[in-house]
Amino acid sequence: MQKAAFLDRDGVINIDHAYVSRIEDFELIDGVLEAARRLHEAGFCLVVVTNQSGIGRGYYTEADFEALNISMCRMFEKAGAPIAGIYFCPHHPEKALGPYRVACTCRKPQPGMILRAAQELCIDLSQSLIFGDKESDMKAGLAAGIPRRILLGKDGQAVPQPSASSTAVSQSLATAVAELGL
Numbered sequence: 001m002q003k004a005a006f007l008d009r010d011g012v013i014n015i016d017h018a019y020v021s022r023i024e025d026f027e028l029i030d031g032v033l034e035a036a037r038r039l040h041e042a043g044f045c046l047v048v049v050t051n052q053s054g055i056g057r058g059y060y061t062e063a064d065f066e067a068l069n070i071s072m073c074r075m076f077e078k079a080g081a082p083i084a085g086i087y088f089c090p091h092h093p094e095k096a097l098g099p100y101r102v103a104c105t106c107r108k109p110q111p112g113m114i115l116r117a118a119q120e121l122c123i124d125l126s127q128s129l130i131f132g133d134k135e136s137d138m139k140a141g142l143a144a145g146i147p148r149r150i151l152l153g154k155d156g157q158a159v160p161q162p163s164a165s166s167t168a169v170s171q172s173l174a175t176a177v178a179e180l181g182l
Contacts, residue, residue: 003127005039009050011133021060029156031174036081045084049113055090056100087113109139138165
């Protein structure tokens with residue numbers, strides 16, 4: 001069993017320009033790659049867990065999302081921070097089209113993506129942590145049994161107010177990793 005650092009994508013890894021689906025719109029938040037490398041060096045496998053209702057809404061396709069994932073993974077790999085897995089939810093209970101319009105167990109705040117990753121990647125959730133910029137990220141982590149849930153400022157811009165489900169707050173992934181002493 002290994003420990004993991006679960007990372008939300010939009011607002012944590014990259015600037016949330018709303019429904020980012022193309023590499024030319026993918027803008028990393030300052031310090032993300034260095035922070036991810038430090039997490040990896042501290043023994044955490046890196047797992048991205050991201051709601052992607054833009055797929056379900058018809059704004060972009062799963063193939064578009066996968067192409068962006070390949071580019072993102074290359075960036076992380078080159079920085080010495082390989083991503084062990086990317087888990088996403090294309091659903092939305094009201095605003096998606098066709099088969100994507102469902103109330104599922106994978107869309108955060110539900111823990112489905114985290115639990116699936118834990119099973120597939122042999123992750124010890126009790127030794128893991130999650131970083132997110134929304135209360136739904138914190139609730140998903142809590143429901144999955146992740147003890148350390150760090151709420152970050154959207155796009156690394158400001159320290160957020162603590163939430164009922166978070167155990168810590170920080171401005172960005174880079175500042176959170178530094179505060180953890182990693």
